[in-house]
Amino acid sequence: MKRVLLAAAAVVLVGGLHAEERIDLSMTSRIRAEAFNRSQVMPLLTHLTEEIGPRLTNSPAMAQANAWTRSKFDEWGLANVHDEAMAEPFGRGWEFRSASVEMLSPRAFPLHALPKAWTPGTSGPVEGEAIAAKLESKADLEKFRGKLKGKVVFIGEARAYKPGEKPDWKRETDETLAEMKALTVPADEKPGARDEARERRRQRMEFAPLLNKFLVDEGALASVSASGWDNGIILVSGGGSRKAGESVGVPSLAMAAEHFNMVMRALDRKQAVRLRVNVDADFTSDADQPAYNTIAEIPGTGPHRNEIVMLGAHMDSWHAGTGAADNGAGVAVMMEAMRILKAVGAKPDRTIRVALWTGEEQGLLGSADYVSRHFGKFAEPTDPKEKELPAFLRKARGKLEPGRDYNKLAAYFNLDNGGGKIRGVYAQENMEVAPIFESWLKPFNDVGATIVTQRNTGSTDHISFDRIGLPGFQFVQDGLDYFTNVHHSDLDVLDHVVAEDLKQASAIVASFAYNAAMRPEKLPRKPLAED
Ligand SMILES: [Zn+2]
Numbered sequence: 001m002k003r004v005l006l007a008a009a010a011v012v013l014v015g016g017l018h019a020e021e022r023i024d025l026s027m028t029s030r031i032r033a034e035a036f037n038r039s040q041v042m043p044l045l046t047h048l049t050e051e052i053g054p055r056l057t058n059s060p061a062m063a064q065a066n067a068w069t070r071s072k073f074d075e076w077g078l079a080n081v082h083d084e085a086m087a088e089p090f091g092r093g094w095e096f097r098s099a100s101v102e103m104l105s106p107r108a109f110p111l112h113a114l115p116k117a118w119t120p121g122t123s124g125p126v127e128g129e130a131i132a133a134k135l136e137s138k139a140d141l142e143k144f145r146g147k148l149k150g151k152v153v154f155i156g157e158a159r160a161y162k163p164g165e166k167p168d169w170k171r172e173t174d175e176t177l178a179e180m181k182a183l184t185v186p187a188d189e190k191p192g193a194r195d196e197a198r199e200r201r202r203q204r205m206e207f208a209p210l211l212n213k214f215l216v217d218e219g220a221l222a223s224v225s226a227s228g229w230d231n232g233i234i235l236v237s238g239g240g241s242r243k244a245g246e247s248v249g250v251p252s253l254a255m256a257a258e259h260f261n262m263v264m265r266a267l268d269r270k271q272a273v274r275l276r277v278n279v280d281a282d283f284t285s286d287a288d289q290p291a292y293n294t295i296a297e298i299p300g301t302g303p304h305r306n307e308i309v310m311l312g313a314h315m316d317s318w319h320a321g322t323g324a325a326d327n328g329a330g331v332a333v334m335m336e337a338m339r340i341l342k343a344v345g346a347k348p349d350r351t352i353r354v355a356l357w358t359g360e361e362q363g364l365l366g367s368a369d370y371v372s373r374h375f376g377k378f379a380e381p382t383d384p385k386e387k388e389l390p391a392f393l394r395k396a397r398g399k400l401e402p403g404r405d406y407n408k409l410a411a412y413f414n415l416d417n418g419g420g421k422i423r424g425v426y427a428q429e430n431m432e433v434a435p436i437f438e439s440w441l442k443p444f445n446d447v448g449a450t451i452v453t454q455r456n457t458g459s460t461d462h463i464s465f466d467r468i469g470l471p472g473f474q475f476v477q478d479g480l481d482y483f484t485n486v487h488h489s490d491l492d493v494l495d496h497v498v499a500e501d502l503k504q505a506s507a508i509v510a511s512f513a514y515n516a517a518m519r520p521e522k523l524p525r526k527p528l529a530e531d
Helices: 002-017 025-037 041-052 060-075 138-144 174-180 193-218 257-268 324-343 365-374 431-447 462-466 482-486 499-518
Strands: 079-085 094-105 109-111 113-115 126-133 152-155 222-226 252-255 274-283 292-298 308-314 351-357 376-378 400-402 409-414 422-426 451-453 472-477
Touching: 025 324, 025 431, 025 499, 041 060, 041 324, 041 499, 060 079, 060 292, 060 324, 060 351, 094 113, 094 252, 109 257, 126 222, 126 257, 138 193, 152 257, 174 422, 174 451, 222 257, 252 257, 292 324, 292 365, 308 324, 308 365, 308 499, 324 351, 324 482, 324 499, 351 365, 351 499, 365 376, 365 462, 409 462, 409 499, 422 431, 422 499, 431 451, 431 499, 462 472, 472 499
Parallel strands: 126 152, 152 222, 222 252, 308 351, 308 409, 409 472, 422 451
Antiparallel strands: 079 292, 094 109, 094 274, 113 252, 126 274, 292 351, 376 400, 422 472
C-alpha cells in the first residue's frame, strides 16, 4: 500500500515539473480556423489518388506524385523543395492496366483477381487448365516437376470462409482509449524464438526465387493465390522480383478468396476447369533505378533555426486501390499541415521539414535511407548472411554511428494508420514526452484527441527514427475499416477516408509541428536500449 502511494506521489511531481509547457493559443486558434474552415486536404487527396492514382514505388505514377507534390510546395512558398534519391538503387518500376480471369468451363464465369506487383503480364489472353498445387518447399517442387506445363497453377489451399467476428467499422470509445493507455509489461522472450524467426524468414527469402524460376522452367501459364481477406476483397502486394536480373516468375495474381475456393472445389470434384487469363502489366525500366523522397521546408527564423522538426508520411502505395487510406491520407494531412503553417504566417524558431517517403511498403526503405544519411545508423554487419536480413532480425545491431544532424532533430511526427481522425499519440515508452504531449493535445480534446499512450507502435516510418534513439512518433487514429477491409486491398480508395477526420488531423499535426519548433528545448530523447 505504501509503495503505491509513493508511486502516485512521484507521478504528480513529474506532471508538476512539466506543467509550464507553454502553448501559443492565438496561433492554435488560427491553425484550427485555417484547417477547419478553409481546408484543402480533400482536394489534395483527391488529386493524389484520383488524378495520379496508385503509387507503387518507382512506378511512373510515383514519379508523377513526386513532381506534383514538389509543385504544390513551390506554389505555397516552401523552401529547399527537392527530391532526394536513396543511396542504393531500389529496383525496377512496374505498372498494370488491366487483368481478367475468366472461367470457360465447366461454365462461363468471371473470377475476380488482380496481379501481384513486379510480375509479368501475359502478352494477350492465354488459356489453360487450372491445377491445384501446394508449393511451399523444395520437396513440393519435386512433386510437381513435369506436371505444370500450360497450366494455371492455384497455389495453396482453399480457405474456409470465416464470418467477421469484429465490426467492419470502428471508432475508439472512452473505454477503448482508456485500454490503449495501459501498457502490458512484456513477458520473457521464449528461448530461441528469435533464432526460429530468423530461420523462417531466411527460408522464405530463399524459396521465393526458387519458386519463380521453377514455374517459368516448367512452362506454367500463370499462378493464382487466394486473397488474404474474404468478402470478395482482393488483398494483394508484390510477387516476382523488382531486381533486374532476378527471375520475375510467371504472371501471378491474387484472387477473391470465395472465387479461389470455387475453383478448388471443382478441382476436388475432378472437374476440368479451363481458364482464360489476360494481364496487361509492364516493367517500366530494364535496370534498377533509385527511388526518391520528396522534401520541403519552412526555414526556422529564430536562434534554433539549425534544428529540425520533421513531419512525414509515405507517398508510395500498393497498386490494387488508389492508396487513399494507405497512405494518401497521411500525405495529404502532412501537405495540408505545411500549407496551414504558411497560410497562418507561422515564423517558427526551428526549421519545419516535411518528407514524403518512398519505399515504405517494401520495408520503410525511403525513411531508413534518409535517416541513415542525415541522422545516423548502426554499423552494417560484415557477415553477408546477416546483412541480407531486415535490421530487427539481425543477431547484433552494431554500434551507433551518429550522422551530421543527429543532435539537431527536435522531433519527427508520422501519420500512417488510415483515414480516421487523431485520438492521441504513441509515446513509444518515452516517459518524458508524455506530459508535453498531454498539454499539446489539450486544445484538441474537444475534437476527440485525448490520449498519450506509452505503447510502442511499429510498422511505419517513425521507426526509422526511433530505432536510432531519435524522438519519432506516430499518432493514434480511429481505425474505421482500415484493418478490416482497406489496408493493401482494392477497397483502398477515396470512399474509405473521412473528410472531417482529415481536417482534424491536419490541425493537430500543424499544431504539434509548431509547438515542437517553438518550445525552448528539443523533445527529450529516451535512452537508447542496449541490445
Ligand atoms: Zn502505410
